[in-house]
């Protein structure tokens with residue numbers, strides 16, 4: 001992992017077009033993100049409610065207002081409804097993408113399947129993923145996928161991990177990925193697996209929240225190999241969620257409030 005300072009903002013599940021989408025939350029999130037001047041911004045899927053053109057156009061208008069040179073956008077299951085992926089490709093480009101920065105490399109994949117809520121990464125993409133990370137040297141390695149790779153508490157009946165989660169996890173661990181960023185069930189939560197942090201984001205801009213969770217997004221700060229993950233609640237303060245130093249294995253996680261604790 002590199003030694004420079006990296007700040008990554010992860011916004012997920014903005015769901016433009018949904019009845020519970022709150023414009024003020026997304027307006028505020030973008031203002032806050034722009035003030036942070038992050039190294040990169042990740043938008044980890046479910047930009048829309050049902051993949052319709054005007055929902056994508058609304059999402060694109062918001063994302064255009066993010067003042068960051070490096071923005072990675074990937075689709076989620078809602079974006080693959082109604083052949084929405086053609087609008088995604090027109091507005092945001094490839095559904096699988098690489099962002100190669102001085103200090104970090106990000107690989108984003110499309111785990112969605114048309115008109116299904118379930119997803120998979122797919123064996124045909126494994127080589128692209130491992131080859132890209134293998135050639136990344138000491139850079140911070142970040143994998144971005146909408147669906148979960150590991151079950152999370154407070155998401156109801158478990159049906160949210162990709163079909164090929166085990167195979168994907170093994171490959172990510174083998175190429176020493178540092179960080180996985182996901183969204184999907186709007187539950188902010190984190191796990192550490194081997195030397196990898198798996199970080200899930202909540203929904204930044206909707207009231208499609210489960211149990212006691214609140215709209216939020218993630219801020220990931222990395223400096224001198226120390227990784228810190230913060231939950232940021234639009235208009236409100238940020239809270240440290242996870243802190244991890246891979247070299248010393250020093251790891252701490254604050255208690256997160258999920259539906260199962262109600």
Ligand SMILES: [Fe+2]
Pocket residue numbers: 013015046076078184185186
């Ligand atoms: Fe979602």
Ligand SMILES: [Fe+2]
Pocket residue numbers: 046076077078146183184185
């Ligand atoms: Fe989703």
